[in-house]
Amino acid sequence: MTYIAKPPLRHPTLERNKVGYTRRDYEGKISTLCAGCGHDSISAAIIQACWELDIEPHRVAKLSGIGCSSKTPDYFLGASHGFNTVHGRMPSVLTGANLAHRDLLYLGVSGDGDSASIGLGQFAHAMRRGVRMAYIVENNGVYGLTKGQFSATADQGSKSKKGVVNSDSPVDLVGLALQLGATYVARSFSGNKAQLVPLVKGALQHGGAAFIDVISPCVAFNNHPGSTKSYDYVREHNEAVSRIDFITGREEITVDYGPGEVVDVRQHDGTLLRLRSLNTGYDPTDRNQAMAYMQQHQARGEVLTGLLFVDPLATDLHTALNTSDRPLNALGEADLCPGAAALQKLNASLR
Amino acid sequence: MKPIESINDFVVKFSNVNGSGSASANELFAKAILRMGVPVSPRNIFPSNIQGLPTWYEVRVSEAGWLGRRGGIDMMVAMNPQTWDADVAELEPGGYLFYDSTRPLPPSKFRSDVHVIGMPLTEICNAVYSDPRQRQLFKNIVYVGALSVLLEIEPEVIEKLFSEQYRGKEKLLASNVQALHLGRDFAREHLKAPIGIRVRRADKVGDGIFVDGNSAAALGCVYGGATVAAWYPITPSSSVAEAFQKYCGKFRVDPATGQNRYAIVQAEDEIASIGMVVGAGWNGARAFTATSGPGVSLMTEFIGLAYFAEIPVTIINVQRGGPSTGMPTRTQQADVLACAYASHGDTKHVLLFPEDPHECFEHAAAALDLADRLQTPVFVMTDLDIGMNQRLCRPFVWEEGRRFDRGKVMTAEELEAGKDFGRYKDVDGDGIPWRTLPGTHPTRGSYFTRGTTRDPYARYSERGPDYIYNVERLLCKFRTAADLVPQPVLRLATEPTRLGVLYFGSTSPAMDEALEVLTDEGVHVDAMRLRAFPFPDSVAQFIAAHDRVFVVEQNRDAQMRSLLVNELEIDPARLVKVLHFDGTPITARFITTAILKHVQAPALAAPRRDPELQP
Ligand SMILES: Cc1ncc(C[n+]2csc(CCOP(=O)(O)OP(=O)(O)O)c2C)c(N)n1
Ligand code: SF4
Numbered sequence: 017m018t019y020i021a022k023p024p025l026r027h028p029t030l031e032r033n034k035v036g037y038t039r040r041d042y043e044g045k046i047s048t049l050c051a052g053c054g055h056d057s058i059s060a061a062i063i064q065a066c067w068e069l070d071i072e073p074h075r076v077a078k079l080s081g082i083g084c085s086s087k088t089p090d091y092f093l094g095a096s097h098g099f100n101t102v103h104g105r106m107p108s109v110l111t112g113a114n115l116a117h118r119d120l121l122y123l124g125v126s127g128d129g130d131s132a133s134i135g136l137g138q139f140a141h142a143m144r145r146g147v148r149m150a151y152i153v154e155n156n157g158v159y160g161l162t163k164g165q166f167s168a169t170a171d172q173g174s175k176s177k178k179g180v181v182n183s184d185s186p187v188d189l190v191g192l193a194l195q196l197g198a199t200y201v202a203r204s205f206s207g208n209k210a211q212l213v214p215l216v217k218g219a220l221q222h223g224g225a226a227f228i229d230v231i232s233p234c235v236a237f238n239n240h241p242g243s244t245k246s247y248d249y250v251r252e253h254n255e256a257v258s259r260i261d262f263i264t265g266r267e268e269i270t271v272d273y274g275p276g277e278v279v280d281v282r283q284h285d286g287t288l289l290r291l292r293s294l295n296t297g298y299d300p301t302d303r304n305q306a307m308a309y310m311q312q313h314q315a316r317g318e319v320l321t322g323l324l325f326v327d328p329l330a331t332d333l334h335t336a337l338n339t340s341d342r343p344l345n346a347l348g349e350a351d352l353c354p355g356a357a358a359l360q361k362l363n364a365s366l367r
Numbered sequence: 368m369k370p371i372e373s374i375n376d377f378v379v380k381f382s383n384v385n386g387s388g389s390a391s392a393n394e395l396f397a398k399a400i401l402r403m404g405v406p407v408s409p410r411n412i413f414p415s416n417i418q419g420l421p422t423w424y425e426v427r428v429s430e431a432g433w434l435g436r437r438g439g440i441d442m443m444v445a446m447n448p449q450t451w452d453a454d455v456a457e458l459e460p461g462g463y464l465f466y467d468s469t470r471p472l473p474p475s476k477f478r479s480d481v482h483v484i485g486m487p488l489t490e491i492c493n494a495v496y497s498d499p500r501q502r503q504l505f506k507n508i509v510y511v512g513a514l515s516v517l518l519e520i521e522p523e524v525i526e527k528l529f530s531e532q533y534r535g536k537e538k539l540l541a542s543n544v545q546a547l548h549l550g551r552d553f554a555r556e557h558l559k560a561p562i563g564i565r566v567r568r569a570d571k572v573g574d575g576i577f578v579d580g581n582s583a584a585a586l587g588c589v590y591g592g593a594t595v596a597a598w599y600p601i602t603p604s605s606s607v608a609e610a611f612q613k614y615c616g617k618f619r620v621d622p623a624t625g626q627n628r629y630a631i632v633q634a635e636d637e638i639a640s641i642g643m644v645v646g647a648g649w650n651g652a653r654a655f656t657a658t659s660g661p662g663v664s665l666m667t668e669f670i671g672l673a674y675f676a677e678i679p680v681t682i683i684n685v686q687r688g689g690p691s692t693g694m695p696t697r698t699q700q701a702d703v704l705a706c707a708y709a710s711h712g713d714t715k716h717v718l719l720f721p722e723d724p725h726e727c728f729e730h731a732a733a734a735l736d737l738a739d740r741l742q743t744p745v746f747v748m749t750d751l752d753i754g755m756n757q758r759l760c761r762p763f764v765w766e767e768g769r770r771f772d773r774g775k776v777m778t779a780e781e782l783e784a785g786k787d788f789g790r791y792k793d794v795d796g797d798g799i800p801w802r803t804l805p806g807t808h809p810t811r812g813s814y815f816t817r818g819t820t821r822d823p824y825a826r827y828s829e830r831g832p833d834y835i836y837n838v839e840r841l842l843c844k845f846r847t848a849a850d851l852v853p854q855p856v857l858r859l860a861t862e863p864t865r866l867g868v869l870y871f872g873s874t875s876p877a878m879d880e881a882l883e884v885l886t887d888e889g890v891h892v893d894a895m896r897l898r899a900f901p902f903p904d905s906v907a908q909f910i911a912a913h914d915r916v917f918v919v920e921q922n923r924d925a926q927m928r929s930l931l932v933n934e935l936e937i938d939p940a941r942l943v944k945v946l947h948f949d950g951t952p953i954t955a956r957f958i959t960t961a962i963l964k965h966v967q968a969p970a971l972a973a974p975r976r977d978p979e980l981q982p
Contacts, residue, residue, distance in 0.1 A: 019827040074813060077650070077805045090815055090827070097805035099649060100817035101642070102668050108597075108639040112646025112654060113805070115595050115630040120650075120806050138642070141635045333632075340626040344594040345651035345804065349771060351628055352592040354618040356767040362586070363762040366576035 019090075020046035034070040042066050042073055044094040048087070052268050054206035054232030055085050055154045059092045061209055062123070062152075065216035066093065071121060077113055078123045081106040081135060083161045085127035085154035085232070093123075104135025107142035107151070111333070114147055117343040118334050121220055122149035129159040132168040132187040139189070143196040143225050148332035150219035151227045153189055154206070156234035164236065177236075188314075190324060193227040194307050199330030200226035201306070202323045205281065205291055206233070207270035215323060224330030231291075231319065233269055233283045278318065294322030301326060370482045371461040372563040375405050375430035377441040379514075379564075382454045383507075384447050386418030392507030393424040394757075395528055396514060400428055401577060401759065402524045404569040408434040408876070410756050410952060415602070415695045421450045430571050434723075434759060435877025438956035441564055444510060451476065463562055465514070467506075484558060486513055491553060505546040512550020516560045519567070522551060576724075576762045580753035581657075583724035584683050585610035586763065587731025588655055589618055592771045593681070595654035596631045597643035599662060602695055603751040604685035607657035608633070637662035641669040641680070648679040649816060651776070651804040653735045655681035660689045660702045663709060670744050671710025672818045674841070677791070677800065679738035679774070682706075683731060683747045685754040688950045697950025698751035700872055703926035706746045707900055713838060717745045717848050718900040722875035723753060725760040726898075733853065739774040741799060741848050750921070752873040752952040775801040782811040790814040791837060792823035798843030845901055852899035855906055858882070860891035867913035868945075868962070869906075871897040871927065873952065874919055880955035881962070888959075890966055892917070900930065907935045910942070917962055919945040921953050 022043060030038035042063040047056050066076065073095040080086035082103035089098045101109045110124045124142075131139045131153050142151065157170040164177040168187040175181055193201045200222040204212045212230065219226035273279040276295040280288050292313055300306065306325040313320045340347070371377070379396075383389035390411070397409040408427045414420040427437055442463040445454045458464060460480040466472075468485030477483055488509055492502045515522055526544055533540035554560055585607050588596070598608040612631055619628040634640035640656045647654035658666070663684055673680045688694025689701040706718055717737060719730040727749055734745040775795075777788055782803070788811065791800050800823075803812035814825035820834045821827055828834075860882075870878045875896060885892055895909045910916050910931070918928040925944040932939050945961045947953040 021826075072809060074809045075806055079646070095810060095813050097803075097813050098815040099646075100815065100819075101645070102672055102818065105638060105642045105669065108634065108642025109646035109649070111632070111639075112595060112597065112643030112648070112652075113650040114646070115632070115643070116647040116650035116652030116654070117804075117806065137635055138639055141639065145632070334630075337630050337632075338625070338627050339630050340621055340624070340628050344628070344630060344647075347592075347594060347628055349592065349769075351621075352594065352619065353590050353765075353769075353771075356765045358618065359590070359763050359765045363574075363576050366578045366762075367572075367574075 020048065022046055033067055035072050037067065037073065039063060039067045041095065042093055044089070044091045047091040049084055050235040052235045053084065053160075054156060054230075054234070054269065055088050056091070057206040057209070057268055057270070058152065058154050058212070058230050058232060059088045061212040061216055063092050064209070064213045065220060068213070069217055069220060071220070076121045076123055078125065079106050079110045079113065080125040081127070081130035083127035083130045083159070085156075085160070086125060086130055088154070089123070089125050104130050104133070105138055106130070107135065107138040107147070110149055111142060111145065111147045114149065114333070115339070116345045118148075118339065119343055122147075123220070124149050124151040126151070126153050127160065127167070128153055128155040128157060128169040128189070129167040132189055136168070136187065140192060140196050143193050143198040143227065146197065146199065146224045146330070146332045146336065148222075148224055148334070149226065150216065150222070151225065152216070152219070153227075153229050154232040155189070155229050156232050158234055160234050160236060189227070190229045190310065191307065194303060194310075194325055197225075198227045198325075199224035199327040200323075201325040202227070203229045203231070203319065203321050205231045205271060205321060207268065207281070208272065208291075208321070209270070210272055211293065211321060218323065218326070222326070222330065224327070224332045231289065275322075290318050291321050292318045294320060294324070298322070300324060301328065368480050368482070369461050370463070370563040371441050371459065373441070374565050374567050375428060375569060377428050377564040378437055378439060379426045379428070379442040379444065380440045380454075380457070381424040381426075381444040382447045382450055383422050383424070384449070385414060385416055385420045385422040387446075387507070388504045389422070389446065389507045390424070392511050393426070395525060396511050396520075397426045398528055398577070399515070399520050399524045400426075400566050401572060402528070403521060403566055404572050405430055405566055406432045406434065406571055406575070406759050408758060410436065410752070412951065413696050421447050428566065430569055432571060433876065433880040433955065435875075435880050436952045436954040437880075438954035444514070446510070455481070463564065465510070465517075482562070484517065484562070486510070486553065486558065491549065495549060505542070505549075508543055508546035509550035509553075512547040513554040513558065515547070516551050516554035517558065517562050519561045519565045521568070522547065572759065574762055575759045577757050577759050578724045579606070579755055579757045580721070580724040580727040580749050581606040581685065581755060582610040583727040583763070584657070584731040584747060584749060584754070586614055587728040588681075588735065589614045590728070590765055591653065591732030591735035593653045593655050593735055594629050595643065595647035595652045596629070596656065597634045597640040597654070598631075598656050599634050599637045599640050599658070601637075601659045601662050603687055603755045604657040604659045604662070604683065606755065607683055607685065637665040638669065641666040641682070644680050645669055645673050645678055648673070648738070649805075653679070653681070653739065653771070655683060655731075655735065657683040657685065659685050659687050660705065661691055663702060663705060664691075667710045670716070671712060671714050673744045674710065674714045674716065675712075675818055676816050677742040677802070678816075679742055680744040681731070681734045681738050681747070682744060683749065686748065686750040694950045696751070698873070698952055699921050699948055699950065700748070700750055700874070701922040701926065701948070702748065703920075703922070703930060706748060707930055709744075715845050715901070717741065717743060717852060719745065719747050719853060720871040720898055721747065721749055721753065722872060722896065723760045724758050725763065727753060728763050730853065736772040737848070737851060740772050740851060741844060742774060742802060743844070748872060750873050775799060777801045777803050777807075777812060779808045782808045788812050789823040790825035791821060791840070793840050793843065797847040798840045798845070799847060800840075849901040849903045852901070852903070854903055855898055855909075856896040857905070857909070858894040858896070860893050861886060862891045864891040864893055865914040866890070866892045866966070867909060867916040868892050868894045868919060869897055869909070869916055869927070869931070870894070870919040874921060877953045877955045877958055878919065881958035884955060884959045885962060888963065890963065892962065897927070902931070902934060906931070907937075910935065910937055914941070915943055915965075916941060917943045917945050917965070919953070919958055921947050923948045
């Protein structure tokens with residue numbers, strides 16, 4: 017058995033939402049990610065958001081690329097169809113799926129390696145096309161699944177677990193999404209459920225391309241030399257028993273901070289992350305202002321979180337293509353095939 | 368020097384400069400002959416360039432109906448000084464050289480064994496037109512006018528073509544007719560006409576249609592029910608997507624709402640275009656992309672995923688000279704292996720090989736059915752020669768009431784009734800599992816699609832037996848495909864023979880002619896036209912029934928032969944390569960010569976004796 021199903025037991029008194037589902041109905045298989053991985057907290061937020069929105073799980077299609085983050089759709093919404101595509105290419109597959117059936121809700125899950133490196137092009141084009149979806153990047157600054165290489169969102173000057181210093185500037189996906197025309201742009205932190213859940217809910221209900229960059233610490237990335245809890249240290253001292261990879265579990269990092277507040281979050285590797293939640297007075301409907309505001313805070317070493325931009329009247333690719341209200345995958349011969357008589361006419365025009 | 372004399376059976380080649388507007392005039396020439404009831408087959412030969420470089424248009428006129436390239440040129444309309452020497456050299460002895468004599472050329476520039484017809488085209492046009500663009504454009508029409516006198520093409524037919532082309536644009540119509548007659552008047556007064564090659568009205572076109580393969584494939588996608596098309600521009604395939612757009616605009620707009628029953632996306636690259644097709648196929652829409660070799664290279668990771676995750680995908684591959692961007696505007700059949708085994712790991716894909724636009728239409732529609740039925744990528748392997756050239760072919764047919772084959776899709780009702788659903792379970796013994804579409808049922812039938820191995824119920828698994836069950840089932844499915852794909856076409860020689868020939872795709876018209884020439888020479892060859900991979904049993908039987916089988920293909924490495932050897936475990940010695948790969952379409956002459964050489968080789972070979980053998 018190479019997967020772990022959750023036991024189907026349900027407590028009979030579990031609270032049900034308007035469409036009759038309990039929170040358990042929005043869960044999936046048991047996660048195989050490292051204990052304490054930020055990605056699991058994001059899965060929990062998605063579960064919470066869908067339950068609260070009274071979404072029928074089977075009306076969601078969840079698509080992802082490749083990476084630890086991209087594995088997570090298996091761990092929530094078990095009654096939805098899921099698609100783990102290829103590395104960095106979830107946006108195109110989601111675009112095609114969306115074109116085929118416009119009536120489902122599309123949830124795209126990706127990592128920073130997946131979206132900011134190999135998939136940067138697809139990320140950009142999905143944003144500019146206005147594909148209706150909630151696109152969530154679980155951003156940990158590293159390649160988790162391939163074990164700790166820098167991703168393109170890693171900060172300049174940061175050190176990898178192998179001690180290599182990153183000399184490249186980081187890609188800011190939020191800035192890009194804003195510039196490329198995404199109509200719902202937010203950033204959050206995996207451990208801030210109070211902020212993340214409403215943001216996911218907003219993204220799922222949005223009428224166009226919604227993007228959330230979620231900072232999501234990686235446990236395995238806690239690996240600086242000298243730490244006795246580091247990945248390498250544990251493996252060294254574990255040799256007598258086995259040579260398999262071993263990652264120490266960590267407490268999930270959670271934070272709680274109100275609008276306008278700043279918190280310092282110590283990550284698994286000891287680094288500090290300074291998060292500032294948007295002020296209640298902030299107007300998120302002005303794209304230019306959002307970009308300037310974000311950059312000002314970035315210059316101060318702060319990472320701005322919350323809903324940065326939204327166009328409440330956003331439309332999507334289907335509007336642009338003027339596609340039929342009836343989903344394309346539901347059209348039959350009568351709607352699609354011009355028939356034999358039309359073909360005869362066409363033949364005649366080709367003589 | 369005896370000039371070539373022939374009625375309704377000759378080859379005219381136009382040598383022009385890219386961007387000079389000659390294309391439509393040359394097409395007009397070909398169409399006029401066709402309208403006189405004489406089959407023609409034109410071919411554009413053009414460089415990878417927009418303006419300035421040489422371009423040719425070769426028209427074969429053949430009352431017998433041969434549509435392949437013949438080889439050799441009977442008349443050269445030499446309008447490009449840059450390629451003059453090569454163009455003149457290409458003429459058959461006794462052929463005709465038509466040129467713009469405004470500027471005199473030294474006698475060394477001519478051949479004594481060809482018939483030279485000079486006409487001061489530039490001078491005539493400069494005298495009549497003041498606008499430089501008009502001088503250029505009408506020069507082309509003026510030479511068509513002169514040719515119509517020399518070859519006896521009816522001017523009324525050309526005028527009718529003009530009136531169809533310029534319907535509602537009276538000024539353009541009048542000026543074109545004027546230019547035509549400018550050419551005709553000059554030719555009548557100053558040239559010796561008619562010449563030895565001539566057109567005479569016939570009735571050999573029948574109900575044939577004249578269309579290019581890319582438009583036909585696009586129309587096949589419309590008829591086959593494709594609703595999502597994602598593509599990225601690449602010669603020679605771009606016009607597939609453009610034609611699809613045009614036909615959808617005509618046939619697929621809901622008259623009540625004005626809404627489109629299709630979605631076309633010009634993607635950012637080929638990876639994204641195939642990704643969209645994969646997503647749409649996964650979600651139950653019929654979807655396709657059109658591309659060429661370099662695009663296929665970029666798509667291969669996704670093609671592997673679609674194969675393994677079992678998602679319907681249709682890819683129209685208009686092949687061109689490879690590898691990579693080798694000869695982007697020349698034709699070849701050089702992606703056979705790249706497509707048959709596209710992607711990493713153990714993969715095999717269904718390939719269809721249309722012979723002409725008629726089959727481009729049929730195979731495109733069939734590919735959409737096959738992709739759904741088999742839940743796998745299906746390639747329609749056309750090439751530049753069929754894709755971008757207009758061909759005379761059988762009219763398109765569509766059986767009224769024909770249903771799309773949507774394959775095994777389990778419905779909500781079936782799930783509700785408790786039917787067992789295992790996404791990757793072979794319940795019918797044909798290797799094809801059932802699938803469900805996203806959103807079908809609240810509690811049953813959902814599954815997770817991925818490129819990694821799973822058990823028959825789509826649960827992630829890295830167990831060896833699960834993997835083997837899965838990949839062996841995929842092989843079983845591939846065997847099922849052999850019965851579903853278009854079957855080969857067998858053509859037996861008039862007399863029993865030990866010789867066979869296998870060919871496919873755009874080689875077809877040249878082969879038809881070659882077989883007749885060979886028969887006339889007393890060489891009998893049974894022929895089989897392959898129409899698909901996987902190969903049905905009849906292919907192995909055909910090879911087994913002959914001592915020597917020629918495999919004719921348009922690539923350097925005998926890719927189809929390799930596929931036959933590999934898949935059918937044939938002794939390579941029995942398959943003789945006949946390979947044409949200079950980027951031009953294969954000719955009947957080439958095939959006949961290659962086969963005759965082989966047949967006569969043992970007889971002609973110099974006596975050889977092993978030096979060890981002493982009497
Ligand atoms: C074409 C291709 N190249 C490389 C890989 C290997 N690969 C798998 S996951 C991954 C990185 C994932 O990083 P990220 O998206 O940041 O996700 P995380 O694991 O950190 O959540 C890479 C490079 C692959 N699967 N496919
Ligand atoms: S390696 Fe990092 S990203 Fe992957 S599961 Fe572990 S903690 Fe999460």
